[in-house]
């Protein structure tokens with residue numbers, strides 16, 4: 001047996017359901033994630049109706065036709081999937097999972113399947129099959145690693161995406177995601193964490209004060225500045241949990257002097273539509289576009305968030321004007337660009353710990369952001385190590401595809417989903433793991449805790465914030481230091497260690 | 503038997519071969535037709551051509567990525583595919599048939615090359631069959647057709663090999679040759695309708711995958727209208 005397979009005890013812990021039997025009975029659905037009560041009647045018919053509507057108005061038919069004409073069932077994808085590697089359950093082989101939906105398509109939407117069904121009188125979609133799809137498609141973290149291993153080029157992540165889309169239209173969607181999206185699209189505060197604008201402004205002011213204290217530089221979070229080069233959208237959870245990443249980003253802008261702003265009309269980058277529903281994806285991304293246009297911004301700038309960046313980059317052109325859509329850039333790209341131009345100085349003596357970089361799947365799988373952050377990190381982290389495999393072949397943190405937002409899945413995520421990643425981290429021996437994605441950060445922190453790993457998980461800009469060196473002209477003499485300096489003969493803060501290193 | 507054999511490698515072969523060509527052309531056309539429709543509807547028409555080319559290349563010329571995992575299986579599979587294409591096309595006896603019936607010919611494989619390549623194809627197909635039977639992950643995924651196809655592909659190779667290299671009686675020869683030709687005809691006939699269609703479709707998978715993520719704009723409105731969900735809460 002492979003060493004990556006979980007033990008029986010771990011399996012039991014990971015697969016244990018926290019749901020009450022009466023809930024399962026009422027919802028007629030036995031899945032580990034929580035679901036809101038929804039119509040349980042006639043699911044197969046409604047599933048097929050939705051499937052038909054999606055086929056009619058979307059582009060999925062082409063790809064389903066292509067896939068059903070040639071699936072080879074070689075099981076090569078099994079070696080790529082971190083879920084199967086941990087469970088050793090054939091039902092977790094990507095090709096098996098995709099097969100569940102492809103079979104429904106073949107049986108109900110192709111001439112051959114309809115004929116065969118007529119003759120044999122069987123093969124209908126049943127409640128049991130829907131139950132299997134509902135369970136299987138949310139075991140997958142939609143990391144799309146298996147697509148790289150398929151000799152025939154089947155993108156199983158896309159099939160997972162479509163399967164979840166159909167399920168969501170008949171009401172089967174993880175509650176955690178549905179509640180967040182409701183808050184974002186219909187709530188009074190227009191973001192997934194229901195953060196009111198005054199609270200956001202308070203947080204930003206507080207961070208500005210903190211940064212001034214620490215760096216003696218006026219670092220601002222500009223809000224609602226029209227005509228800025230960059231309109232910034234962070235995953236809103238960053239304002240609650242990732243202060244260091246945000247401060248790092250603000251510090252980079254303070255160093256470069258480029259104009260950026262946070263719009264108070266809409267400021268949440270999170271787009272759970274990517275995880276379960278194209279219609280949601282479209283609505284959310286349109287909000288990002290509207291806010292950028294309201295502020296007459298020149299670029300959409302997405303913070304440290306893999307899925308939000310991919311959605312904005314790939315779907316702004318789709319839904320918001322094609323070639324005329326506002327260009328999208330991720331903060332790692334921006335920081336890399338200004339570092340390359342020599343506008344960002346990082347002190348190589350500050351970070352001494354062993355550092356490794358985790359590739360968020362949504363950055364790396366399509367070779368979008370792979371080397372840029374590494375180049376920057378290597379320049380100021382003396383003790384940088386690489387985990388293998390990395391880059392486009394990286395192993396998912398185990399919380400992808402929305403899984404990390406479901407707290408009821410934590411045992412599953414950190415025992416099965418993150419098993420391979422945990423081993424990779426352990427092997428690397430890193431003390432600090434850099435993960436420039438809000439979802440990855442949360443999952444990896446829980447993984448580190450549950451698997452007893454001895455390392456800290458931080459964002460990319462957390463380290464940048466620590467190591468950034470400001471130009472002398474930006475350093476501000478603080479009153480108390482002036483007084484203290486006069487009293488005890490200390491020098492001007494501009495001559496502080498950071499200043500001297502220049 | 504003689505008449506049957508003549509029929510199998512004459513009109514029947516021609517029919518099956520034409521069905522294969524037309525069938526493959528049909529699915530290729532359907533693929534392209536679907537792809538162009540998608541492209542026209544897509545809200546974003548920028549395609550990642552470099553990525554598509556490099557990933558297509560990785561699998562059409564499998565030398566690097568393929569050996570990162572499941573090395574033994576990959577090795578069997580690649581040699582099996584090479585044999586499957588080279589042997590039937592470059593066998594002297596097959597070329598002679600083409601020459602006598604259609605009047606075209608091309609250089610043939612030397613005898614010993616053909617001998618070893620055929621033998622290797624048979625061995626590797628058998629090993630793949632064994633692997634399907636014993637390796638848990640492949641076995642659990644396999645459908646009846648996955649075994650049947652391997653057996654069907656083995657049939658013309660084994661019979662052809664026996665006929666060409668072993669000293670057998672005329673009756674047995676005729677019988678085996680008939681099986682050889684009929685199984686070949688059947689393979690040609692079924693190719694466009696089964697997973698073997700991947701021989702023409704697989705090189706386009708990366709384009710299809712990239713296109714599949716190019717959604718049409720305004721699906722929200724259209725789907726809501728069809729499902730009567732207009733104005734419904736999230």
Ligand code: SF4
Nearest residue numbers: 081140141143144146
């Ligand atoms: S997308 Fe990732 S988690 Fe899902 S089947 Fe493929 S490798 Fe496994």
